[in-house]
Amino acid sequence: MAAHFGSRLRKGAANTAVAAVAVAAMAASQAPGTAAESGRGVDSQSASDTDAHGTGEDSATGNSLYYTDLPPLNSPVESSAPSAGPTTGTSGTTGDSESGIPATVLDAYQKAAAEIRQSKPGCNLPWELLAAIGKVESGHASGGRVDAEGTTYSKILGPALDGNGFALIKDTDNGLYDGDSTYDRAVGPMQFIPSTWAWAGRDGNGDGVKDPNNVYDAALAAGHYLCRFDRDLSVQSDMNAAVLGYNNSQAYLSTVLSWYDYYRKDAHSIPDGTGTLPSHRSDEGSTPSPAPTSGPAKKPGKSPSGNKPGSGSSPGADPTPSQPSRPTPTPTPTPTDTVDHLTDGGTGELSAMAGDTFGRKVVVKAVTETGKAVPGVRVRFLISGDTDAAFSGGEIVATAVTDSTGKATAPALVAGEKTGYFQVRALVVGRTVSGVDYPATVTERRADTLVRVGDAPPACVPGGEFAGQIVVKATYQGAVADGVAATATLVKAADNPSEAGSGPYFKDAAGNVVRTLTGLRTDAGGLLSLPKLYADDTAGTFLLRITTAGGATVTVELQVEAATPSPTPSPTPSSSPSSDGAS
The missing domain is CATH 2.60.40.10 (Immunoglobulins)
Structure with missing residues (x-):
């Protein structure tokens, strides 16, 4: 959560309970496809997706703080196509200020979802889900306080995950991202803990840097994180599991889904820096670690009255009785x-x-x-x-x-x-x-066996072209060898693999004579069909050798010989008048 956590209003733990009740009421009225969809509830997560010990070490956020503010119960009227452009006007609906998303932040959500539609089309990630998480995690980067490149003007940091009301996650990045070399803290607009960002971070704005404080980078990383494990987020149980993997809390899930439903009905662009800041946190009523501040810590000094720190506020005042210290229990070591x-x-x-x-x-x-x-x-x-x-x-x-x-x-x-x-x-x-x-x-893919398909001997007359194509099939350990690289060469002799200088040939795209073909590759069935072969004026027996990666080889014999002329039939003697006839 943001660095200004400590200045926010605390209204007690009851706020979370009220939020959960309100979300349940809202969900009950939603159309199919939402959390209230009939027959679908929150399922258990994959063993590799949850933290078995509840420490939050394998979640995106470390199960850190989040905002519990809910969208207005009087939801905006659903529109057929929420505004995706950088317009700054009002949408003219109830709750308009809540449905506005800072322009750069909105652009980051939508570009991240578009990229994932290309790289993981089966995930069906809606940008509104990224927006819902961004709202709950950081209030859309503290109301859109980002520069033109999408980087926050100051770091958005959650509290130290020191086990005091939160998970205990000791420092994993030497303070590189969160500035804390003792404990980890959630960082940036999407609140990644450093240990998760180390493998989940993405470069969303193409500057060659994976920065959790950049909303383009953070939104793309969040999208990929949600789409793990071949999830299809159009299936409610998969969406629930993805959100719980981000922060393992049922109240968190309900809050995110309420904003998701809200943004599906109406969302529009507003100027950066003008977004509404949430005011309620998930830790209200607890005693978490002090929130980080952007300035240096204050040094001990005199109180405003001039007395030493810890002394009474006026001369003669009774000192505050000291409380007996309680022994700190020694925690049981975990595995x-x-x-x-x-x-x-x-x-x-x-x-x-x-x-x-x-x-x-x-x-x-x-x-x-x-x-x-x-x-x-x-x-x-x-x-x-x-x-x-x-x-x-x-x-x-x-x-x-x-x-x-x-x-x-x-x-x-x-x-x-x-x-x-x-x-x-x-x-x-x-x-x-x-x-x-x-x-x-x-x-590389390889084959150990190569055989010719068909047994008709290829033959041609000088200056002609061979009928049909030569086809071979590649296998590896008895299975089809698909995608295997191959080379075809007209060789001089069986014991001389050098390219022949005459005889049959292929043609390149420009029609030039070619006697060696490279870059060939077997198809899905392991078959390789060679281009048409031609013959020059040289007659004789020639050899075509085909070799694949892995060493499989087959040699095909080619015959070029002049056609045998058909024999000319002898003329049949015609009968003539007898010389003995009368004249």
Whole structure:
């Protein structure tokens, strides 16, 4: 939440309860597709999506503070197409000031949703959901206090996650994002904690930097975060799970969905810096850590009356009786607290062909300083490097909990089309201890067998063209080998793979003679159909050699010979008058 948390009105814990009742009443009146949709409730999340210990370490926000203000009960009339442009007028509906979204912030929400429609079309992410979360998390970047590039004028920071009313999340970024080297804090317009931003951060404005304080970066990161695990947000249960993964609270879910429904009915652009700031927080009535401030902390000094700090306000006043100090209970160590480091749990070599699933999974073991296994520890696995490989489900990050033997197993790795090396890093969630790095390799697709389809011998007369096309089929270990690179060359001889200087040839796009074709690739069925072949004036037997990645080879014999002329029939002798006839 924003740095001005501490100055906001506190109205007691009852506010959250009132909000929940109001949202329930609102949801009951909503059309299908909202939280009140018949037969659909909040489902349980995937084990890799929730924090089993309730610490918030695997949520986007660390389950930090959020605003509980609700949209007006007198909702605006639903419009067929909410304004998406940077207009600044009023919409002419009830609650107009609440439905206004600062122009730059609105643009960031909509551009993030548009990008995700391209990269993850099955997610069906509505920009109004990003707007609802942005409203609840930061009041749309403190009412749109952002510059032209979308970066907030000052950092929006939540309170220290020191376990005092919130999760206990010790510093993971050395204060890089949140300025706190002791505890983590939620940061930016979408309130990411540093440990989540480290893998979920995105560059939404194309400046080459992933900045949680930039609304374009933060909105795009939030969109990808919500769309994890192949979710379809047009399904209410998936939307509920996504929002709960952002901040694991039923009251939070209800508040976000109320704003989502509100923005679906009306939303319009207003000038930056003019947005309405929420005033109620989820911690009202509790005693959280002091909110951060933008200025330096005050130094101890004299009180306004001139007395020393802690003294009475006037001479002769009775001193305030001291209260006996209560012993601070020693917290019971969690499994995470006892972990000294991670070690390999029997992973083995990680290698796969492009497009294939790796045959082995990454397995790590959490151990104490003495080597004792530690069960119940959350481990995060992160893919890094120039690769399009991902875990099953399409994500580059996954979490798992160590079992009774202290081992945690990552989801299966799936190779992309980029060949080369990348890395999988395993780290303990919520603890800075030694992790484990695993190198992985993606090799090009290959074939081990190549055969010609059809057995009619290719033949041609000098200067002519071969009938039909030569087709071959590639397989690998008996299975279809699709997408395999291949080369076709007219060679000089069976024992001389050099390109022939005469004989049959292909033509390039300009009609020039070509006797070597590169960049060929088998289709989905493992088939490769070569272009039409032509013959020059040289007669004889020629060889066409086709080779694939992986070493599979087939050689096809080509015949070029002059056509055998048809024999000319002998003339039939005609009968003639006998020479003995009378003259």
